[in-house]
Amino acid sequence: MPPDYLDDAELADGAVLWHSINPRHIKDDELNVSSTSYSTDGLSVYVIDETTAAALAAKFPGWPFQWFTAGVARAVGCIVCKEPDDDGDTSHRAVRRASDPPAQLRGEAKRIRNAAKWIHHDDVPEPQPPSPLTPE
Amino acid sequence: MTSVLSSANGTMTQLVRGAWEAEAYRHTLALKDLPDNWDRPRSSKPTRQAINSALTFIERVAALDLVVLSTPFVAPMSHGGVQLEWEHGQRQLDVELLPDGTARFVISDAGNVGEGDLGFFSASDVEALFGWLAATP
Secondary structure: OOOOOOOOOOOOOOOEEEEEOOHHHEOOOOOOEOHHHHOOOOEEEEEHHHOOHHHHHHHOOOOOEEEEEHHHHHHOOEEEEEOOOOOOOOOEEEEEEOOOOOOOOOHHHHHHHHHOEEOOOOOOOOOOOOOOOOOO | OEEEEEEOOEEEEEEOOOHHHHHHHHHHHHHHHOOOOOOOOOOEOOOHHHHHHHHHHHHHHHHHOOOOOOOOEEEEOOEOOEEEEEEEOOEEEEEEEOOOOOEEEEEEEOOEEEEEEEEOOOHHHHHHHHHHHHOOO
């Protein structure tokens, strides 16, 4: 049976969600992020009130983080599903298309990316501009 | 001009029209050297079909010879695809080359977002998308 994907009704719209950013997806010196980072099937986020910055930094060594609220995800047509990560971490959620939960986020990814902001916190790395390809 | 492009897994020689095109090929070819799990657990490196499709897409864009274009951002996707991102003014065009080589896109203009599927894209698909992108000051 396919899984039932339900919005976490107990999670307030104001809940802050952290998303780790692969440094490969930082586009330029202005630290703009590619929508690729948000364009997945089940966007991986953590409710920061249910975990700590240090715990998340340990899961994604060297990666910076961005944040947005659950309300932002819902406003662009997504649901926020309670899905523990591979470590069984229950602070993890997956942001999914409300109309087609297993599908990859596309336009929604861009809208969430546009609303997301960098996290500046002592326990997580600061975002860095991309390093150029080595000339041949 | 002719540009010789190489990565750890191969070399190609390609006639290019300008600097942005050569740079885009180079960034795309570099994706061949990514390991699996380069992103999150169970992520895949870009497939050969996705990379070849991205190279073809870049070639078709360059053939339009639009002076307003700059180098696209070339990003690997965790499912084995490749994304090419262009910006012009307030308009943005993201083209996703899927692991099977088909394409789809997301366009954005001052916060308005739309999306569509191209399948195995044609030169006229590329021309239509870039006509839209370039038609802004």
